Amino acid sequence: MAEVVRHIGLSLGADICWPLCFEALMKKLDLSIPIGGDTVRFDVERVSIEPFDLRQPCKYDLVVDRLTHWLHTSREWIKKSIVMDDLYVFNNPWSVQSSEKHTSYCAMMKLGMPIPETWMIPPKTYEPSPDLKPTLNRYAKLFDVAKIGDQVGWPMFMKPYDGGGWRAVTKVDDAKAAWKAYEESGKAVMHLQAAVKDFDRFVRCIGFGPQTHCVLYDAAAPLHDRYSREKNFIAAKEADHLRKITLTINAFFGWEFNSCESLRRDGVWYPIDFANACPDSQVTSLHYHFPWLVKAYLKWSIFVAATKKPMQKNLDWTPFYEVAKLDLPYSEKLDRYARIAEERFETAKFEEFCAKHLSHLDAIVWEFFGTEEAKSAVRQKVQALYPAYEVEAFTELFWTRIQDWRRDNPV
Ligand SMILES: Nc1ncnc2c1ncn2[C@@H]1O[C@H](COP(=O)(O)OP(=O)(O)OP(=O)(O)O)[C@@H](O)[C@H]1O
Ligand SMILES: [Mg+2]
Numbered sequence: 552m553a554e555v556v557r558h559i560g561l562s563l564g565a566d567i568c569w570p571l572c573f574e575a576l577m578k579k580l581d582l583s584i585p586i587g588g589d590t591v592r593f594d595v596e597r598v599s600i601e602p603f604d605l606r607q608p609c610k611y612d613l614v615v616d617r618l619t620h621w622l623h624t625s626r627e628w629i630k631k632s633i634v635m636d637d638l639y640v641f642n643n644p645w646s647v648q649s650s651e652k653h654t655s656y657c658a659m660m661k662l663g664m665p666i667p668e669t670w671m672i673p674p675k676t677y678e679p680s681p682d683l684k685p686t687l688n689r690y691a692k693l694f695d696v697a698k699i700g701d702q703v704g705w706p707m708f709m710k711p712y713d714g715g716g717w718r719a720v721t722k723v724d725d726a727k728a729a730w731k732a733y734e735e736s737g738k739a740v741m742h743l744q745a746a747v748k749d750f751d752r753f754v755r756c757i758g759f760g761p762q763t764h765c766v767l768y769d770a771a772a773p774l775h776d777r778y779s780r781e782k783n784f785i786a787a788k789e790a791d792h793l794r795k796i797t798l799t800i801n802a803f804f805g806w807e808f809n810s811c812e813s814l815r816r817d818g819v820w821y822p823i824d825f826a827n828a829c830p831d832s833q834v835t836s837l838h839y840h841f842p843w844l845v846k847a848y849l850k851w852s853i854f855v856a857a858t859k860k861p862m863q864k865n866l867d868w869t870p871f872y873e874v875a876k877l878d879l880p881y882s883e884k885l886d887r888y889a890r891i892a893e894e895r896f897e898t899a900k901f902e903e904f905c906a907k908h909l910s911h912l913d914a915i916v917w918e919f920f921g922t923e924e925a926k927s928a929v930r931q932k933v934q935a936l937y938p939a940y941e942v943e944a945f946t947e948l949f950w951t952r953i954q955d956w957r958r959d960n961p962v
Pocket of ligand 2: 812824
């Protein structure tokens with residue numbers, strides 16, 4: 552049996568806590584997995600940012616990427632390595648770069664999801680250019696943002712078409728507020744979206760490969776309390792429904808690590824924000840749910856690297872559109888979309904792999920999250936975000952919640 556090493560690169564930004572846990576756990580796991588006559592071992596390394604020759608080879612089999620959405624050298628190195636060196640990356644960098652919230656709304660509307668009524672409007676102001684005046688004079692139609700509001704329905708949300716991080720999101724209740732928000736929107740291209748009124752559940756479903764996790768979300772709470780610790784807040788059938796929505800979106804866009812926000816009103820789930828590729832992974836937001844995320848990172852990374860899962864370099868939307876065309880109710884279409892997604896994420900193979908090779912992982916993670924090493928990772932993240940006088944209290948808060956997770960999830 553030959554020993555082969557799979558190289559996993561972590562392409563990181565300000566991340567502190569999850570990489571420390573990921574690295575420590577990979578060491579503890581000390582995997583030697585027999586695959587096709589080889590013994591597969593793993594090496595984890597942090598990827599540096601440096602000049603590169605476009606023809607230089609890439610040593611990694613897999614890169615876990617946190618930078619594509621804002622650091623262009625790393626994004627372009629990743630794109631080069633996928634195209635030239637068969638690198639596998641979460642997430643597809645072309646898709647992250649080009650498919651903003653807007654495209655995600657359009658595509659999922661086309662697939663039949665009940666996305667609230669949404670309009671796009673031209674921006675209030677533009678970057679000056681010699682062509683601007685003739686272009687707008689000739690072609691830009693005057694419009695009344697309040698009249699569009701009448702069509703969309705009040706209240707509505709005005710928010711950037713490529714939004715994220717709650718930037719420039721305004722709830723507008725009437726014509727006056729709509730005009731005010733538009734005046735203040737500057738050069739941003741905005742959506743007007745009907746509010747899902749009187750919703751009784753707001754759920755974030757995190758998807759990582761074929762793994763999904765639903766959390767009741769409180770958007771109005773401070774950052775450390777938005778992911779709630781509520782249990783049994785939806786029926787198993789609804790969790791399954793949200794899983795199907797999330798997997799469909801993630802497979803469609805090549806976002807293997809993404810989260811999908813949905814609101815429930817009168818029993819209907821309305822997805823409202825699902826272009827969140829590479830969502831927040833910090834213990835300071837996820838607290839109780841952080842060990843789940845670390846496990847999800849580990850399992851999907853190990854599976855992909857060990858089996859040399861080929862990266863789907865371009866997005867193939869045709870099978871989804873084929874289903875969309877059928878004369879079927881939404882729930883049946885969703886079942887079919889989800890089946891395509893499960894195939895792309897190789898759910899069955901993944902589960903078999905985990906059962907065969909990673910059956911000890913849950914216990915190792917459970918034990919790790921009781922150690923001083925794990926607590927130190929939490930503390931280091933808290934230190935980076937909180938003023939010195941709050942570090943102890945918040946470290947203890949997040950640590951206590953992680954201990955609650957251990958109590959609730961014994962192995
Ligand atoms: N159609 C809607 N109906 C009801 N609430 C909405 C709607 N759109 C947005 N919101 C509210 O505004 C918040 C921010 O909107 P959205 O999630 O689309 O923006 P974002 O910039 O992606 O924010 P984040 O990064 O926090 O998810 C949501 O968490 C929700 O509370
Ligand atoms: Mg959101």
